[in-house]
Amino acid sequence: MPTHRPTLARPFVAAAMVAASTLFAMAQQPPSPSRVRGTIVSVDGDVLSVKSRSGEDVKLHMTGDMRMVGIIKISLSDIKLGSFVGTTTVPGPDGRHNAVEVHVFPEDMRGTGEGSRPYDLRPNSTMTNATVAETVAGNDGQTLMIKYKDGEKKVVVAPDTPVVTYVPADKTELKPGAKIIAFVKQLLDGSFETNRISVGRDGLTPPM
Structure with a gap:
């Protein structure tokens, strides 16, 4: 007689495989950064274009309640x-x-x-x-x-x-060439928002 394998288990196996592949894909994604360290390239209103220390081009949207300190x-x-x-x-x-x-x-x-x-x-x-x-x-x-x-x-x-x-600072110090550390949150569209920035004075690169 031919052997009939249970078919009810198949959906569960398929679901388990999908879940496993999803978890694997999530594990391969790099974590969202909480800080961006780099040099300001340009300033357009409340958006900073930054070249990160690792060479990436990043746009940072400054919030209305952003805090700043100088280093x-x-x-x-x-x-x-x-x-x-x-x-x-x-x-x-x-x-x-x-x-x-x-x-x-x-x-x-x-x-x-x-x-x-x-x-x-x-x-x-x-x-x-x-x-x-x-x-x-x-x-x-x-x-x-x-x-x-x-x-x-x-x-x-x-x-x-x-x-x-740390010393007091304001947004006038956010100009091309300034070295910064921005504390960021990644938004749903993949862009970054910052509400806190440390800026190096006189060309200083914040070391932390």
């Missing part, structure tokens, strides 16, 4: 005990946390984003916003012990590590 360079000696800082770190071969950059928050920004989390500046980088509890000078720069509400971290800051701080 200026300061020295390593400007980091004091009690300073509230943010620092991007990468693990060194010796297990130490090496600073890629340090930004010192002004007092009215104390507590901003306190804690430690993965960051998108470099592979395996981490962003930590915390208070400087101890600083030790050494031949290779300074070692900072920074503490936040859920822990602490010892960070090595080399002499050539960029150190910056």
Whole structure:
């Protein structure tokens, strides 16, 4: 006698295959960026054309309530005990946390984003916003012990590590050639909207 296979299972198998292929396609799509780092190419009303650091052309629509800050360079000696800082770190071969950059928050920004989390500046980088509890000078720069509400971290800051701080800024500084970091949200049509921009002063590239 011929063997009859159940046919009811076929729709479920097909549905499972469609679902699996959809999940696979979604996994292959790169995540939407939360930041755009680059140089302003042109300004047209509330739309910025930006060449990203990776070479992509991006258009950013500025919201009506957009906030701006300027970024200026300061020295390593400007980091004091009690300073509230943010620092991007990468693990060194010796297990130490090496600073890629340090930004010192002004007092009215104390507590901003306190804690430690993965960051998108470099592979395996981490962003930590915390208070400087101890600083030790050494031949290779300074070692900072920074503490936040859920822990602490010892960070090595080399002499050539960029150190910056925030200053007030306005939209007049958004001009061709300016280096920016824009915090963005991708809209349904694929364009990007920004409500917060950090702009480097005097040609400075914001290092964070």
